[in-house]
Amino acid sequence: QKEVEQDPGPLSVPEGAIVSLNCTYSNSAFQYFMWYRQYSRKGPELLMYTYSSGNKEDGRFTAQVDKSSKYISLFIRDSQPSDSATYLCAAFSGSARQLTFGSGTQLTVLP
Amino acid sequence: GAGVSQTPSNKVTEKGKYVELRCDPISGHTALYWYRQSLGQGPEFLIYFQGTGAADDSGLPNDRFFAVRPEGSVSTLKIQRTERGDSAVYLCASSPGVGDGYTFGSGTRLTVV
Numbered sequence: 245q246k247e248v249e250q251d252p253g254p255l256s257v258p259e260g261a262i263v264s265l266n267c268t269y270s271n272s273a274f275q276y277f278m279w280y281r282q283y284s285r286k287g288p289e290l291l292m293y294t295y296s297s298g299n300k301e302d303g304r305f306t307a308q309v310d311k312s313s314k315y316i317s318l319f320i321r322d323s324q325p326s327d328s329a330t331y332l333c334a335a336f337s338g339s340a341r342q343l344t345f346g347s348g349t350q351l352t353v354l355p
Numbered sequence: 356g357a358g359v360s361q362t363p364s365n366k367v368t369e370k371g372k373y374v375e376l377r378c379d380p381i382s383g384h385t386a387l388y389w390y391r392q393s394l395g396q397g398p399e400f401l402i403y404f405q406g407t408g409a410a411d412d413s414g415l416p417n418d419r420f421f422a423v424r425p426e427g428s429v430s431t432l433k434i435q436r437t438e439r440g441d442s443a444v445y446l447c448a449s450s451p452g453v454g455d456g457y458t459f460g461s462g463t464r465l466t467v468v
């Protein structure tokens with residue numbers, strides 16, 4: 245079992261829809277959680293960075309972490325065609341320096 | 356520079372050859388990471404540098420892989436006796452310090468034929 249599991253999709257939604265992307269993790273030591281967006285043939289770009297449980301909002305994006313259920317979510321409001329990309333969740337503990345990534349969810353927002 | 360720079364962007368090599376992949380991190384970033392991303396997968400950790408030293412190389416798949424960062428800035432990932440299974444995108448990232456968000460480069464797409 246991978247330490248971070250992510251539904252690979254693909255996910256296709258109409259423009260303006262609310263998108264929900266989800267991951268689960270198994271390592272209780274994870275304390276830091278991130279969401280990256282990756283366009284085709286580009287490196288991952290950091291979208292959201294949260295510590296421990298709770299919500300964090302940045303514009304149209306909201307990240308949620310529920311440590312009790314080991315569940316990570318990213319919500320995108322008013323989705324745009326430019327949001328079409330692969331979204332990667334990632335986590336790391338304070339002691340280990342490397343990020344552990346999910347496999348990514350491919351999102352397409354249709355105009 | 357403004358971002359993490361990786362060269363070359365694409366590399367095609369024959370099985371058994373030696374390759375070097377270069378990463379130029381953001382100026383002043385002390386932490387540097389190498390990841391490998393296969394098609395349809397998330398990046399997988401290879402090695403992490405804090406300054407000049409390899410703080411964690413537990414992700415290197417075998418002794419054909421080696422990385423250096425001699426002056427604490429530019430890093431080179433070296434792969435000896437390449438195999439077809441080494442084909443992937445090799446990503447480099449840097450961060451101001453441990454625990455900060457990474458900035459990734461666009462990667463080097465390695466194809467071993």
